[in-house]
Amino acid sequence: MLHQKKLIVVASIAATVVISIAATKAPVVKERNLKILPKDISDEKLDSIMKTYNVALGVKCDFCHVPYNKLNFGMKDSLDYASDTNPMKEEGRKMMRMTIDINKNYFYFTKDVRPEYLHVVQCKTCHQGQPFPPEN
Ligand code: HEC
Numbered sequence: 632m633l634h635q636k637k638l639i640v641v642a643s644i645a646a647t648v649v650i651s652i653a654a655t656k657a658p659v660v661k662e663r664n665l666k667i668l669p670k671d672i673s674d675e676k677l678d679s680i681m682k683t684y685n686v687a688l689g690v691k692c693d694f695c696h697v698p699y700n701k702l703n704f705g706m707k708d709s710l711d712y713a714s715d716t717n718p719m720k721e722e723g724r725k726m727m728r729m730t731i732d733i734n735k736n737y738f739y740f741t742k743d744v745r746p747e748y749l750h751v752v753q754c755k756t757c758h759q760g761q762p763f764p765p766e767n
Pocket residue numbers: 661662663664665666667668669677678681682684685688690691692693694695696712713714719720721723724
């Protein structure tokens with residue numbers, strides 16, 4: 632009897648591990664949902680741009696991105712980055728467009744950089760670590 636209980640515990644732990652691995656792998660194969668950044672952007676470039684948003688606004692990735700699903704057993708980094716469910720993401724897109732326009736129209740001195748990657752004016756120029764820029 633005791634032995635059987637132990638088996639059930641072991642089996643359910645194994646199942647949890649398998650499901651967790653499946654859950655973390657799922658987002659990787661997704662196609663990108665990019666409307667502003669270049670479609671051929673590298674993972675590294677995308678990641679470093681996103682990290683600048685966190686720092687500039689003083690937020691975490693979940694400020695704009697929703698959790699992937701509820702079956703992640705509390706595992707971290709399970710955000711559905713391609714989803715547009717969080718309205719803050721679209722607000723972010725408006726800000727990206729504005730920032731790209733400012734750089735492209737007023738600071739595009741060397742044409743060897745893609746306008747999306749210019750950063751004379753960046754999020755932190757206005758935000759200074761706040762989701763809503765401080766008024767002064
Ligand atoms: C201020 C809002 C904001 C924050 C904070 C943010 N993101 Fe994003 N993220 C966006 C927007 C907007 C897009 C879509 C860009 C586009 O349409 O070109 C995006 C797209 C992405 C994508 C591409 C998803 C796809 O379509 O495949 C990934 C991956 C991503 N973000 C990861 C992150 C990570 C990791 C963090 C934290 C380090 C983060 N983001 C923080 C706004 C944000």
